[in-house]
Amino acid sequence: MKTIETNGRRYSWMTDPVVIVCVDGCEYDYLERAASSGATPFIASLLKPGHAFKADAVVPTFTNPNNLSIVTGVPPAVHGICGNYFYDRETDAEVMMNDPKYLRAPTALAAFADAGAKVAVVTAKDKLRKLLGHKLKGICFSSEKAAEATLAENGIEKVVEMVGMPVPSVYSAELSEFVFAAGVKLMETRRPDLMYLSTTDYVQHKCAPGSEGANAFYAMMDKYLARLDAMGAVVALTADHGMNAKTKADGSPDVIYLQDLLDGWIGAGRARVILPITDPYVVHHGALGSFATIYLEERERELVRTRLAGMAGIELALHNADACKRFELPPERMGDLVVISTRHVVLGTSGSRHDLSGLDAPLRSHGGISEQVVPILVNRAASVAEGRRLRNFDVLDIALNAIASRSTQAAGERARVG
Numbered sequence: 105m106k107t108i109e110t111n112g113r114r115y116s117w118m119t120d121p122v123v124i125v126c127v128d129g130c131e132y133d134y135l136e137r138a139a140s141s142g143a144t145p146f147i148a149s150l151l152k153p154g155h156a157f158k159a160d161a162v163v164p165t166f167t168n169p170n171n172l173s174i175v176t177g178v179p180p181a182v183h184g185i186c187g188n189y190f191y192d193r194e195t196d197a198e199v200m201m202n203d204p205k206y207l208r209a210p211t212a213l214a215a216f217a218d219a220g221a222k223v224a225v226v227t228a229k230d231k232l233r234k235l236l237g238h239k240l241k242g243i244c245f246s247s248e249k250a251a252e253a254t255l256a257e258n259g260i261e262k263v264v265e266m267v268g269m270p271v272p273s274v275y276s277a278e279l280s281e282f283v284f285a286a287g288v289k290l291m292e293t294r295r296p297d298l299m300y301l302s303t304t305d306y307v308q309h310k311c312a313p314g315s316e317g318a319n320a321f322y323a324m325m326d327k328y329l330a331r332l333d334a335m336g337a338v339v340a341l342t343a344d345h346g347m348n349a350k351t352k353a354d355g356s357p358d359v360i361y362l363q364d365l366l367d368g369w370i371g372a373g374r375a376r377v378i379l380p381i382t383d384p385y386v387v388h389h390g391a392l393g394s395f396a397t398i399y400l401e402e403r404e405r406e407l408v409r410t411r412l413a414g415m416a417g418i419e420l421a422l423h424n425a426d427a428c429k430r431f432e433l434p435p436e437r438m439g440d441l442v443v444i445s446t447r448h449v450v451l452g453t454s455g456s457r458h459d460l461s462g463l464d465a466p467l468r469s470h471g472g473i474s475e476q477v478v479p480i481l482v483n484r485a486a487s488v489a490e491g492r493r494l495r496n497f498d499v500l501d502i503a504l505n506a507i508a509s510r511s512t513q514a515a516g517e518r519a520r521v522g
């Protein structure tokens with residue numbers, strides 16, 4: 105049997121097309137609530153033993169670290185992407201981490217393409233495209249920039265015509281629908297061996313599990329997933345992180361502004377607070393998440409850490425080494441302290457630096473340990489060893505190594521019927 109090895113993991117070659125779906129911000133509850141409302145018959149059919157699993161995402165529970173873990177099969181300590189944004193100690197600058205130069209491991213997508221598989225990647229926002237498509241010989245484009253796709257840059261052209269849907273706003277549910285519609289068209293017309301679809305969490309930031317908006321989103325997704333299933337693909341779904349309400353009883357955001365706090369404790373500007381959730385698209389969360397990292401002088405670290413750890417709303421305050429060991433992060437890209445807030449609390453820098461005027465719904469966000477549990481759903485029965493701690497970045501292992509092949513499953517069905 106042909107296998108392929110990358111980043112120390114071995115994968116069986118696919119016998120049917122494999123579609124890995126990363127549903128951004130998909131708290132497990134979204135699936136269960138949508139299924140019980142009757143909105144998602146296909147997803148409902150998978151919420152059973154052997155098809156539905158709970159897995160741990162990477163902390164910080166942000167989009168880029170987790171998407172990169174899923175496509176490389178390893179944690180950020182290995183692939184290097186530990187946030188959307190970081191403070192580069194070498195250049196003394198705060199920079200986005202979406203440039204492939206920060207990626208230290210090859211993706212399994214590129215490895216399969218190099219070995220001869222037809223590979224396609226579709227992402228909602230363009231910020232992920234270059235990382236996911238790094239050194240990939242295949243198709244890779246975003247919904248956001250679908251109209252600009254060229255053969256030379258994206259391995260495909262005339263995407264908008266192919267999908268038959270106008271390019272949606274970057275703040276919309278349709279940006280994710282475009283990903284699924286493109287995935288189905290690609291499967292119909294080119295039948296890739298391996299496809300990675302990654303959505304955006306615009307809806308999850310606004311709508312709680314079971315709400316009308318959430319159920320409508322999952323109903324949309326359900327139809328496309330069912331079509332991929334009907335075309336004979338192995339469909340395996342996971343998420344980059346969960347999502348929780350981050351509000352006080354009155355509905356206003358429950359924020360601890362760390363920079364303001366530290367300026368008061370040790371003097372203005374003596375500590376630098378970095379929020380790795382920061383990216384160019386912050387309207388729906390105001391750059392507020394449950395994870396922060398702090399740069400400050402050594403002699404002040406333990407005092408600050410102890411004070412933070414004792415505060416209401418703080419789940420964890422750790423020194424760099426302890427945090428990087430526990431969460432498998434690259435120490436040189438994290439601050440001297442790592443701070444994680446509790447389920448319904450977020451961390452900010454200074455109050456004056458967060459524009460919350462774009463928040464038209466009570467704040468929902470992520471980043472902490474409280475958003476670590478995510479689903480893995482697969483449309484073929486998978487056998488997973490009892491007691492194994494599943495990670496979301498095991499999804500490719502499950503889709504390729506843990507499922508019974510279709511012929512074996514069909515034989516099993518016949519045996520049961522007989």
Ligand SMILES: [Zn+2]
Nearest residue numbers: 128129167344
């Ligand atoms: Zn996300």
